[in-house]
Amino acid sequence: MGAKEVPRALQELAQGLEEGLVPAGILNDPEVFAWEQERIFARSWIYLGHASEIPSPGDYVLRYILNNAFILVRGEDGRVRALLDMCRHRGMRVCRAEAGNASHFRCPFHGWTYRNDGRLIGVPAEREAFGQDLNKEEWGLVPIPRLEAFDGMIFGNLDPGAPSLEEWLGDIRWYLELVTKRSPQGLEVLGPPQRWVVNTDWKLALETFLSDSYHTLMTHRSLIELGIAPKDAKYAMYGEQIHIPGKGHGSMVVGAPPGAKLPPFWGYPEEMLERARTSYPTREQFETARETRILLVTLFPNFSFHNPIRKPDHKYQGAVPMLTFRVWHPLGPGRIEIFSWALVEKDAPEWFKEKTRLSYLRFFGSSGTFEQDDTEIWSHVANNAATPQGRHLRFNYRMGLKLEPDPNWPGPGVAYGLNFTDANMRNFHRRYLEMLLA
Structure with missing residues (x-):
């Protein structure tokens, strides 16, 4: 791909980004998506x-990077691996x-059998078919080029030369x-991920979790009318x-707005707050966490990930946090599969785990009230962005364009003292362009 072949939408993004102008054409475009596959997802x-x-x-789950399926498995030796789910004989999924x-994975095509560490150990009629010429050590399942973890979170990279995690x-x-450090025991998942397909672009979906608190006032208006979300703009x-x-x-860290009756530390029980005092690496992190209600x-x-405080049901008098991890997995231009996990601290009380599970399901699970609102909007935006007229429009990402950073924020990064700004998305698109055009 030479410079003259850069898709028009990416050229327009490079020209307008610093002025807060983002072309609709970067959403739901086959040519742009081809560039994203090769230059972002193959290297991130x-x-x-x-x-x-x-x-x-022996425990395993199937996970995906683009259309590559990997068996994420803990071997008999306790080591975690990610093995390409593709038989080395004829390419069938094993x-x-x-x-x-499973201790082994057997191909249903010709029966080649692999241990859960990827080694090939069984070939039907091996001597009759291959004589003495098959060296099984050379024909094991292919491991992902890079696999690293951070506090129990496992990441893979298709680029063997990528920087460390x-x-x-x-x-x-x-x-x-x-x-991840809120408890000395760390996190655990509450069941398998929920998964659903949405006709939208992966970049559009993640905006809500990166910078767009502005949408709450209108997109989730029905929840405001029910008293589930605050109606005053100052809260958003x-x-x-x-x-x-x-x-x-990027991150959004939200405390309790003035006058809001919300408990500290996301509403976790006092016993968990006390454990967090020694669990966090720094005092600044503990103090920030104690004042946080939404992260x-x-x-x-x-x-x-999204970690808000919510009322789990109409009978419960208090509010509890819920935590969801998300992967916005691209299936093609204008189409994604959402992988959504609910998590909680391992050492949380059992009653609390049940309340946080219910809170997740009712608000941000696949049938959650907030989720229904968001996916409806995302689908229409992506459809408009692919139309002959719509793809040439430029979106306004100018919110907070002249806003000065907050010098008193205790954490790293560039911080702004309110959430009505597109600063995080402009930063996201700078990195997006850097990887696409390098």
């Missing part, structure tokens, strides 16, 4: 799963379930740790928006 660290999903030897426990994350680790704009320059990552983090390119 992609979230595959959590260590608590595969706690025992894993036929999305999750389970630690370097890729950079200072966003401080914000990840607000969740309240909080801190932070991005990590050069990385594309969102997005890692470039397509992982997000």
Whole structure:
């Protein structure tokens, strides 16, 4: 791909981004998506799963980077691997379930059999078919080029020359740790991920988890009318928006707006707050966490988490937090599959785990009230962006364009003292362009 072949929409993005102008044409465009596959998803660290999903030897789940399927498996030796789900003989998938426990994987085509560490150990009629010429050590399942973890979060990278995960994350680790270090026991998943397909663009979906608190006032108006979400604009704009320059990552950290009757530390029980005092790496992280009621983090390119405080049901008098991890998995131009996990601290009381599970299901699960609102909007935007007229329009990402950073924010990154700004998305698109045009 030469410079003259750069898609028109990407050229327009490069020309207008610093003025806060983003072309609709970067959404739902086959040519742009082809560039994204080759230059972003083939070179980025992609979230595959959590260590608590595969706690025992033989446990596995199937996970995806683009259309590559990987068996994320804990071997008999306890080591976690990601193996390309493709038989070395004729290319058939050897894993036929999305999750389970297996010591071996056998291809249903010709029966080649592999241990859960990827080694080829069985070939039907080996001597009759191959004589003495088949060296099974050379024909094992192919491991992902790079596999690394951060606090139980497992990431894969298709580029063997990619920087380390630690370097890729950079200072966003401080914000990840607000969740991963909240308890000395760490997190655990509450069941398998929910999955559903939406006709939209992956970049559009993650905006809500990166910078767009502005949409709450209208998109979720029905919830405002029911008293589930605050109706005053000052509540939607309240909080801190932070991005990590050069990385594309960002976070929104929201405390209790003045006058709001919300408990500290996301509403966790007092016993968990006390454990967090010694669990967090720094005092600044503990103090920030104690004042936080809603936390969102997005890692470039397509992982997000959302940790709000919600009322789990009409009978419960208080409010509890819920935590969802998200992967915005692209299936093609204008089409994604959402992988959504619910997580909670391992050492949380059992009654609390049940309340946070219900809160997740009712608000941000596949049939959750907030989820229904968002996906409806995303689908229409992506459709408009692919029309002959719509694709040439430019979107307004100028909110907070002249806003000065907050010098008093205790964490790393560039912080702004309110959430009504597009600063995080402009930072995201700078990194997006850097990877596409390098």
